[in-house]
Amino acid sequence: MSTIVELLDVVMDFETSSLGRKQKVRAVDRVSLRINKGEIYGLVGESGSGKSTLGRVSLRLYKPVKGKVIFENKDITYLPERVIRPLRREMQLIPQDPYGAINPAQTIGEALIEPLQVHFNTSKEEAFNRACRALEEVGLIPPEDFMDRRPMELSGGQLQRAVIARAMILRPKYIVADEPTSNLDASIRTSVIKLLLDFREKYDQSILFITHDIALLSLIANRIGVMYLAQLVEEGSVEQVIKEPLHPYTKALLSAIPLISSQIGLEKVYLKGEIGDPANPPRGCRLHPRCPLVLEECKSREPPLIEVGNGRSVKCWLYYK
């Protein structure tokens, strides 16, 4: 199976200031992962675990402080923007908040025409026609009704469709869908997910799908990566991770979903307290203060990501032999 995107030992830091004091947040800490061509890789984890940051690093919208980003066998980690630009049309982000995604002063038509002119130098007339077709493709019909409207004049669901149309108009090979339905009403979420799946099928795209919702991933993903406090703590095929979760954190996520936990006979796993502070993560295993299965060594030594066979790995001392 060939790879579209590979991240190797990626580290990403942000400087923040709290009460006038500067501090460093390591949002992504030594994460490696591979996204195969044509697959949906589901990335799940609590708020603040570093999912969006990792997604943006994979698109080289952020330059990591360490590690490598490989796109179609090409190391793009340190390429200057001018060299990356032609690759940008092949990799697109569908962000969480559609209202922040399109410039509020632009019409939907302008937002769709612009990338065509920037990347393909398409004539105005041709770009207009392609924008109309792109709107039709996402179900905004008749497209002429939407071309002149501004983002605030669309419902959340319509706008997310327009954002998807803008990302897809360039026919990208790799998409990062960052919680694309979390701001939408439950009633329209399914149709937006279906739209993304239809595009993937039609244009043979690869998707990094970011979500809090592991139950959704059980339905749409090929492989799953679980993040906790900036680190990848478990990875495997969807069947493996959902039917036989290994990491106590993954077990806790799944045991909170009655339909899945009853199917796989998983007992409720309770985590103590809240997710830790990414600026000051716990020593040893980052889950240890919350973990019901904590061992003595978890408190002082960080477990490696242990390969347990069949492409599965887990970052937990319970599996260290």
Ligand SMILES: Nc1ncnc2c1ncn2[C@@H]1O[C@H](COP(=O)(O)OP(=O)(O)OP(=O)(O)O)[C@@H](O)[C@H]1O
């Ligand atoms: N631009 C930024 N500047 C400063 N800190 C940031 C920035 N982006 C992310 N962070 C910090 O990095 C950490 C990881 O954030 P990130 O947004 O990647 O998490 P997430 O898993 O996507 O969370 P959510 O599920 O809430 O979207 C957090 O502590 C966050 O505050």
Ligand SMILES: [Mg+2]
């Ligand atoms: Mg996020």
